[in-house]
Each structure stands twice: as C-alpha cells, then as structure tokens.
Amino acid sequence: MRNRKRETRNAQLTIISGTPGTGKTSAARLLGKLIGARVIHLREFVREKKLSSGYDRKTDSELVDLGKLKRALMREIARPGTQHRKPGTGNGPLVIVEGHLACEFALPAGRVFILRCRPGELKKRLSARKYAKAKLEANLLAEMLDYCVQKAGLNYPDAEVCEIETAGKGAAQTAGRLAALAAGKGKCDSPDYQKELKEFLKLR
Numbered sequence: 001m002r003n004r005k006r007e008t009r010n011a012q013l014t015i016i017s018g019t020p021g022t023g024k025t026s027a028a029r030l031l032g033k034l035i036g037a038r039v040i041h042l043r044e045f046v047r048e049k050k051l052s053s054g055y056d057r058k059t060d061s062e063l064v065d066l067g068k069l070k071r072a073l074m075r076e077i078a079r080p081g082t083q084h085r086k087p088g089t090g091n092g093p094l095v096i097v098e099g100h101l102a103c104e105f106a107l108p109a110g111r112v113f114i115l116r117c118r119p120g121e122l123k124k125r126l127s128a129r130k131y132a133k134a135k136l137e138a139n140l141l142a143e144m145l146d147y148c149v150q151k152a153g154l155n156y157p158d159a160e161v162c163e164i165e166t167a168g169k170g171a172a173q174t175a176g177r178l179a180a181l182a183a184g185k186g187k188c189d190s191p192d193y194q195k196e197l198k199e200f201l202k203l204r
C-alpha cells in the first residue's frame, strides 16, 4: 500500500505528452475537434497564467515551476463549464492536457498518450526548427531513452500509459488513432530505439 496520497483517477482527463517535435500540439488540436474535447496546450497555458520564471540559456528552454503549473491546471480543470461536452460527441475525455511537461508531474488522468517519433525522423523535424546542436541532441537522447514514458509510468501509476509512434504518419492519422483508442478501440505501440541509441553513443 502506498503512503503517498493517490489522485482520483479521472476518465474525463487525458494527457498527451512526449519529447518536443513528436507532434503533440498538432495531434491534440485535431483530436479535440474529433471528439469535442477541450484542449489545454501547456505552452499557451504557461504564457496566459504567467507561470514562467525565466529562460534557461544553457538548455535553451523556459523555466516553469511545476508545482505552480499543476495547481493552476487543477483549478482550470475544476472550473465550472469545463466539464460540459458538446452535444453528440460521444463519451471520450472532456479535457485533454497537451505538452512535454505533462509527463513531469501527476494529474488525475485516466489515460496518458505518449507520442513517439523514430530518431531519424525526429532529427529532421527538430532540425527544421533550427534547434541548436546541444538542444537537438538532448531531445534525441531523451527520445531514445524513453524519458517521457518512464516519467509517465512513475507519475501516473494508476493511468493507462499508451505509446503511439508518429514517424511516417500524418498528424490527422495520429489523431484518428488517438480518437479510436479513447473509444476503447485499437492498440498502443511499443517502439524500441535501442539500435539508434547504440549508434548515437558510438558516434560521440
């Protein structure tokens, strides 16, 4: 028996997380439209609620207090009006929280989707964003080490954690798979990037 207080599992909340560039924002936006759920994009949410505490030049990323972010999200999700579904849109999740930070802390979610992207393709997607070499490599390494999957397993022990490979698939196709899975249809993936990880480490 855990002594840590468990969050109540909430089938109405779904998380979409994963390494930057795996397609979370594109897929979540489409999924929200498909199933009539509200989508909270963490990047926008942090900006709107002024939850950024600066910029870390070393990692080239925004600094966010995860405790504050979690508390603000809990308030947002509980807000009256959030729990209303558009008529005729089924019984999937009502709220989707999307962002790479979402695997770093616990929310009362019933399902966690971790979007994955084979490193060869992820490198192309992140290079197109003109990421600096160190940031590009840190993100590729995180993907090859299943960082977000491991974090989600620890932070969401009661939720179903489901990996979805997005390489070679369009955002619409990924969103369609997520919608089916949210309705209890289809299977998750089990990507394995060990081969790419060994290659990457050999080159260093």
Ligand SMILES: Nc1ncnc2c1ncn2[C@@H]1O[C@H](COP(=O)(O)OP(=O)(O)OP(=O)(O)O)[C@@H](O)[C@H]1O
Pocket: 018, 019, 020, 021, 022, 023, 024, 025, 026, 027, 043, 099, 100, 125, 166, 167, 168, 169, 170, 171, 172, 174
């Ligand atoms: N399933 C997909 N297949 C191919 N390309 C995709 C797919 N989904 C998104 N993309 C492309 O990959 C890039 C990253 O997509 P997106 O911004 O949605 O990623 P993200 O996971 O939200 O990244 P971040 O964590 O930085 O916000 C975009 O250029 C997008 O057009």
Ligand SMILES: [Mg+2]
Pocket: 024, 025, 026, 043, 099
């Ligand atoms: Mg995004």
